Amino acid sequence: MGGAVRWRGLLAHGVAALFCAAILLPLLWLVRVALTDKLTAYKLPPEWVTPRLHNFVEIFTDYPFLTYFINSVVVAAGSTAVALPLAAMMAYAFARYDTGGLPLRLFVLSSQMLPPVILVLPLFALFLWAQLLNTWFALIIAHLTISLPFLSWLLVAFFQGDVRLLEQAARIDGATRFQAFLKVTLPVTAPGLLSAGLLAFILSWNEFLFVLILSGPQTNTLPVGLSAFQTQRGVELALLSAATLVAIAPVFVLLPFMRRYLIKGLSLGALK
Amino acid sequence: MAAGALARRDQRFGLLLTAPGLAALLLVVLFPLGFAVFTSLFDYTLVHPNHDTFVGFDKYVEAWNADYLPDALWTTVKFVVASVVIEFVIGFSVALALNRVTRFKNVYYIILLAPLLMNPVVVAQLWRMILHSELGIMNYVLGMIGIGKINFLGDPVAAFWTVVLVDIWHQVSFMAILLLAGLAALPREPYEAARMDGASAVQTFVHITLPLMRPVIAVALLLRLIFAIKTFDIVFIMTKGGPGTATDLISYFIYRSAFFGLDVGRASAMSVALLLIVLALTIYLYRYMKSLA
Numbered sequence: 148m149g150g151a152v153r154w155r156g157l158l159a160h161g162v163a164a165l166f167c168a169a170i171l172l173p174l175l176w177l178v179r180v181a182l183t184d185k186l187t188a189y190k191l192p193p194e195w196v197t198p199r200l201h202n203f204v205e206i207f208t209d210y211p212f213l214t215y216f217i218n219s220v221v222v223a224a225g226s227t228a229v230a231l232p233l234a235a236m237m238a239y240a241f242a243r244y245d246t247g248g249l250p251l252r253l254f255v256l257s258s259q260m261l262p263p264v265i266l267v268l269p270l271f272a273l274f275l276w277a278q279l280l281n282t283w284f285a286l287i288i289a290h291l292t293i294s295l296p297f298l299s300w301l302l303v304a305f306f307q308g309d310v311r312l313l314e315q316a317a318r319i320d321g322a323t324r325f326q327a328f329l330k331v332t333l334p335v336t337a338p339g340l341l342s343a344g345l346l347a348f349i350l351s352w353n354e355f356l357f358v359l360i361l362s363g364p365q366t367n368t369l370p371v372g373l374s375a376f377q378t379q380r381g382v383e384l385a386l387l388s389a390a391t392l393v394a395i396a397p398v399f400v401l402l403p404f405m406r407r408y409l410i411k412g413l414s415l416g417a418l419k
Numbered sequence: 420m421a422a423g424a425l426a427r428r429d430q431r432f433g434l435l436l437t438a439p440g441l442a443a444l445l446l447v448v449l450f451p452l453g454f455a456v457f458t459s460l461f462d463y464t465l466v467h468p469n470h471d472t473f474v475g476f477d478k479y480v481e482a483w484n485a486d487y488l489p490d491a492l493w494t495t496v497k498f499v500v501a502s503v504v505i506e507f508v509i510g511f512s513v514a515l516a517l518n519r520v521t522r523f524k525n526v527y528y529i530i531l532l533a534p535l536l537m538n539p540v541v542v543a544q545l546w547r548m549i550l551h552s553e554l555g556i557m558n559y560v561l562g563m564i565g566i567g568k569i570n571f572l573g574d575p576v577a578a579f580w581t582v583v584l585v586d587i588w589h590q591v592s593f594m595a596i597l598l599l600a601g602l603a604a605l606p607r608e609p610y611e612a613a614r615m616d617g618a619s620a621v622q623t624f625v626h627i628t629l630p631l632m633r634p635v636i637a638v639a640l641l642l643r644l645i646f647a648i649k650t651f652d653i654v655f656i657m658t659k660g661g662p663g664t665a666t667d668l669i670s671y672f673i674y675r676s677a678f679f680g681l682d683v684g685r686a687s688a689m690s691v692a693l694l695l696i697v698l699a700l701t702i703y704l705y706r707y708m709k710s711l712a
Contacts, residue, residue, distance in 0.1 A: 155519065155620070156519065156520070158516075159515070159516040159517075159519040159520050160516075160520055160522075160523070161516075162512055162513060162515075162516035163513065163516045163517055163520060163523075163527045164527075166509075166513050166516075166527075166531070166595075167526075167527055167530040167531070169588070170530055170531070170533055170534055170588070170592075171530060171533075173545055173546070173549055173588075174533065174545075176549060176556060177545055177548075180548070189554055191554070191556070191559045192559065193556070229443075233439050233440035233443055234440055236436040236437070236439065236440055237436065237437050237439075237440035237441065239436055240432075240433040240434070240436040240437045241437075243429075243433065244429050244430060244432065244433030245433075246430070246433035246434055246436070246437045247437060247441075251437075251441070252705075253701070253702065253705060254444075254449075255444070256701055256704070256705060257697070257698055257701045258444065258448045260645050260697050260698075260700070260701045260704075261448070261694070261697060262648060262649040262651075262670055262693060262697060263649065263651070263670075264649075264651060264670040264673045264674055264690065264693075265452070265455065265673075265690040265691075265693060265694050266448070266451055266452070266455075267674075268455055268458070268673075268677055268683055268686055268687055268690060269451035269452065269454040269455040269458065269687070270451050271677075271683075272454065272458060272463070272468065272683065273451060273454060275468060276468075288447055289447075291443065291447045292447045292448050292451075295440065295443060295444055295447065295448075296444065296448070299440060299444070324428075324429070324432045325432070328436075349536055352538070353536075353537075353538040353539065353540075355538075355539065355540050355651070355652045355655075356651055356652070356655075356670075356674070359655075360678070369538070370538050370539075370540040370541075370652075371540075373538075373540050373541065373544060374540050374544075374655070374656055376544075384548060384554075387544060387548065388548070391541050391544055391545060394538055394540075394541055395537050395538060395541055398536045398537065398538075399533075399536075402529075402532065402536065406532075409532070409596070410596060410597070410600045413535075413593060413596060413597065414597050414600070414638060414639075414642065415642070415708070416708075417638045417707075417708045417711045418597060418600045418601065418604075418635065418638070418711065419600070419604070
């Protein structure tokens with residue numbers, strides 16, 4: 148009996164370790180290529196050379212990666228900053244007063260589920276007409292179509308629960324509905340709201356299709372810059388790897404701040 | 420009477436809070452959607468981007484008869500089924516394993532999260548580099564253990580499974596994490612009762628774990644299913660739908676019709692059809708999400 152339990156424990160560790168190796172090995176290879184020089188990057192069998200950070204400098208000096216990076220930050224921060232307050236108010240109304248009922252909730256959920264290719268065609272036609280293609284404004288609007296429904300749906304789950312009791316206490320003490328929301332609910336739920344905002348930031352940071360269609364050389368974000376990298380001078384493996392690492396770094400910096408709320412976010416609030 | 424007045428005030432306050440967000444949502448989502456439906460009724464091309472020629476439902480007929488649409492639909496169905504099923508099997512195994520271990524659990528969990536938040540373009544570029552048929556490390560490693568070179572992206576069958584596997588690498592953690600959250604929330608009592616009755620591990624899994632996990636499994640599968648239908652980036656970076664139509668997923672097909680075929684009207688007609696499919700799946704999903712709450 149004890150033997151069977153220990154054997155199953157080992158099997159569990161085996162499965163988990165194997166799975167983690169499958170995830171880690173390609174990423175470690177990426178780091179390795181990013182630290183080599185251009186010629187060594189292509190050599191098979193792989194050769195070890197002294198790791199150099201040269202590639203990380205070159206993508207910023209010889210390529211417009213700084214522009215891409217700034218564009219990514221502006222668009223992701225801009226759309227999240229617009230979406231978060233709007234979504235918080237809407238989600239609070241859903242959670243507390245069931246405003247709009249089933250039709251409105253289904254509308255919000257469906258907006259979130261839309262394949263982006265469906266929205267990108269009309270947005271392209273509209274921005275073409277309004278002469279707004281290749282502007283930050285157009286990209287922020289386009290990313291609102293992702294972050295606004297995502298946050299409005301997700302935040303409902305944050306407003307259900309014990310915070311309701313605190314609100315009732317405040318209301319009995321004479322606070323108006325708005326005061327209770329502003330001075331009790333928002334401060335109490337703030338950590339959750341902010342990490343949901345970070346998740347929306349990452350969704351926008353990673354978005355590709357909208358930017359591909361709606362942006363131009365001055366407004367390209369990192370994903371589009373990365374996708375075009377292959378065509379400039381053939382494929383420069385070492386530079387591409389360095390650029391790739393720069394594009395994913397912010398996500399890993401933000402990860403610890405939202406781990407607690409990640410499952411809620413990924414399951415759209417269905418799981419805690 | 421006072422209760423009625425209070426309820427009315429509640430309602431008014433709710434509407435007030437909803438108004439700005441709803442207005443924005445109508446403007447950025449519903450208005451473009453309406454515009455797409457409108458455009459699908461006109462001969463709107465990128466050569467003549469205007470609504471001058473009304474053609475009724477002609478674009479829908481054209482879309483239905485478009486060359487390679489059946490191929491794209493079939494490829495999409497194969498891709499969605501293959502990736503979601505395999506992700507479910509691997510994801511559930513990993514979730515069961517992680518639910519059992521205590522040592523290193525945090526380490527495993529952090530590694531598990533890594534691909535999930537990564538940019539799909541990054542994931543596709545990473546694997547394109549590794550799987551390059553001449554310069555990639557994968558064929559070199561396969562060669563060391565005596566397997567001949569595989570043309571991962573040049574051969575139609577290999578390319579299809581390469582795209583499926585890259586999607587699995589990227590998304591399987593989603594399944595694993597959701598299922599793990601479900602497993603961790605299961606009640607302990609049924610398992611103790613099963614142990615008293617001498618049930619085997621397999622019996623316990625089939626008769627207790629699976630039925631209790633049903634709603635979580637349904638939500639995880641439906642979410643992944645809907646997200647898989649959206650897949651675009653991997654195909655754009657790795658294969659451009661090719662070779663031939665081997666990896667021509669529906670999102671990429673619609674993109675091609677609009678921006679290479681230049682026929683936005685026809686692409687809009689296809690979008691409207693895709694929209695209806697996704698809406699139906701979403702309504703189904705909503706029911707399961709309610710059952711979890």
